[in-house]
Amino acid sequence: MSPFVAVIARDLRLARRQGTDIAMTLAFFVVVVSLFPLGLGPTPDLLARIAPAVLWVTALLAAMLSFDRLFQQDAEDGGLDQLALSGLPLSLLALAKACAHWLTTGLPMLVLAPILAISLNLATESYTVLVATLALGTPVVSLFGAVGAALVVGARRAGVLVALIVLPLLIPILIFAVSAIEAAAAGLPVRVNLLFLGAILAAAIPLAPLAAGAALRQALD
Amino acid sequence: MHRFANPTRFFRLANAVLPVLGVVTVGLFASGLYYALLDSPPDYQQGDTVRIMYVHVPAAWAAMACYASMALAGASFLIWKHVLADLAARAAAPIGAGFTLISLITGSLWGQPMWGTWWVWDARLTSVLILFFLYLGYIALVNAFDDPDRGGRAGAVLALVGAVNLPIIKFSVDWWNTLHQPASVLRMDGPAIAPEMLLPLLLMAGAYFALFGVMMILRLRALYAGRRLRQLRLAAASD
Numbered sequence: 001m002s003p004f005v006a007v008i009a010r011d012l013r014l015a016r017r018q019g020t021d022i023a024m025t026l027a028f029f030v031v032v033v034s035l036f037p038l039g040l041g042p043t044p045d046l047l048a049r050i051a052p053a054v055l056w057v058t059a060l061l062a063a064m065l066s067f068d069r070l071f072q073q074d075a076e077d078g079g080l081d082q083l084a085l086s087g088l089p090l091s092l093l094a095l096a097k098a099c100a101h102w103l104t105t106g107l108p109m110l111v112l113a114p115i116l117a118i119s120l121n122l123a124t125e126s127y128t129v130l131v132a133t134l135a136l137g138t139p140v141v142s143l144f145g146a147v148g149a150a151l152v153v154g155a156r157r158a159g160v161l162v163a164l165i166v167l168p169l170l171i172p173i174l175i176f177a178v179s180a181i182e183a184a185a186a187g188l189p190v191r192v193n194l195l196f197l198g199a200i201l202a203a204a205i206p207l208a209p210l211a212a213g214a215a216l217r218q219a220l221d
Numbered sequence: 222m223h224r225f226a227n228p229t230r231f232f233r234l235a236n237a238v239l240p241v242l243g244v245v246t247v248g249l250f251a252s253g254l255y256y257a258l259l260d261s262p263p264d265y266q267q268g269d270t271v272r273i274m275y276v277h278v279p280a281a282w283a284a285m286a287c288y289a290s291m292a293l294a295g296a297s298f299l300i301w302k303h304v305l306a307d308l309a310a311r312a313a314a315p316i317g318a319g320f321t322l323i324s325l326i327t328g329s330l331w332g333q334p335m336w337g338t339w340w341v342w343d344a345r346l347t348s349v350l351i352l353f354f355l356y357l358g359y360i361a362l363v364n365a366f367d368d369p370d371r372g373g374r375a376g377a378v379l380a381l382v383g384a385v386n387l388p389i390i391k392f393s394v395d396w397w398n399t400l401h402q403p404a405s406v407l408r409m410d411g412p413a414i415a416p417e418m419l420l421p422l423l424l425m426a427g428a429y430f431a432l433f434g435v436m437m438i439l440r441l442r443a444l445y446a447g448r449r450l451r452q453l454r455l456a457a458a459s460d
């Protein structure tokens with residue numbers, strides 16, 4: 001097994017054995033989304049109007065809570081030094097970590113989001129586009145999250161700090177994703193917004209691991 | 222450049238330049254504001270509100286130039302590990318955040334009479350707001366570590382990552398349909414602005430950049446003194 005796959009397999013095994021970690025992130029996603037109908041009152045039109053934004057913003061916030069799994073735990077128990085010594089380039093290590101993070105956070109959210117969308121009364125035409133935006137957008141969240149998490153290894157109050165750093169970088173994702181879902185609900189073409197999301201993903205796959213690798217190198221010095 | 226990575230040599234030059242730069246700043250602001258507010262024609266469509274431009278546009282230029290110099294200082298800190306480069310990046314961040322805030326606020330004051338709204342979520346305004354958040358994230362990150370060197374290195378990487386935002390700001394008005402008007406000074410086919418308006422604009426831009434220089438030197442001095450103080454305290458505590 002190549003080191004790259006081994007890192008992914010190890011993180012997936014860790015995630016399975018500490019299953020509550022993932023469950024908590026997803027529970028946060030579900031609970032916060034269901035707070036909106038309670039807070040706004042059950043007005044179907046209003047809920048349908050804000051559903052894309054609620055789902056995406058909550059998904060981003062839930063992801064912020066999960067970034068400490070990327071490097072912080074490994075840095076605390078010394079595992080990060082071992083991984084750095086394994087011979088796997090740090091940028092590929094960051095890419096493997098981001099892959100494992102997406103498989104344990106982004107993918108479950110992708111499955112949950114359409115179910116939650118039903119409770120928010122999302123327009124029927126929007127479901128495919130909702131899943132498409134999440135499929136293109138959540139990997140970028142994991143990749144940018146890896147950059148942020150690598151930057152804050154060893155920082156005070158790293159959890160808040162990583163959100164402060166990563167959320168501004170994710171604003172374009174939020175804008176294009178929500179515009180695509182709203183365009184679908186209004187019967188307008190969604191292609192441009194999805195292409196933008198795809199372009200950001202295509203740029204983030206090679207570039208974000210390089211930045212995360214550079215940040216890890218500074219953290220390990 | 223490496224010659225001036227030596228703090229003693231750098232501050233000898235900076236202290237000599239500072240009074241001159243201070244006089245230049247005051248002179249440019251005085252002449253620039255005179256032309257901008259009193260001795261330049263009102264716009265044929267916008268009337269006197271066009272005078273907000275002379276405060277707004279140079280602030281936005283300075284905000285971006287400040288981020289670019291912060292990213293360059295961060296890069297040279299990562300590559301050559303000059304302490305002064307780290308301090309320069311740290312010094313530039315709050316100044317740039319201030320310029321960004323000025324351009325956002327004056328833009329909002331200009332938008333109200335011209336577009337009928339204080340704020341729109343279009344590409345130019347949003348990308349400048351992201352620039353402001355990047356400055357805040359940088360300031361929070363560099364101060365979040367007990368070891369200032371570690372904070373400086375993390376901040377340098379973040380500054381470089383955030384530099385992708387600069388071309389997005391510059392070209393946002395060309396790539397998207399926005400309320401914000403397209404570039405009228407830095408264009409391939411020459412400035413599309415009347416010369417009697419271009420003069421005060423350039424004077425104000427010079428004033429902002431000179432002010433940036435003055436504040437950089439003052440902040441660098443303070444940060445360097447703080448760093449020295451920390452070293453002396455640590456040395457005293459370990460004795």
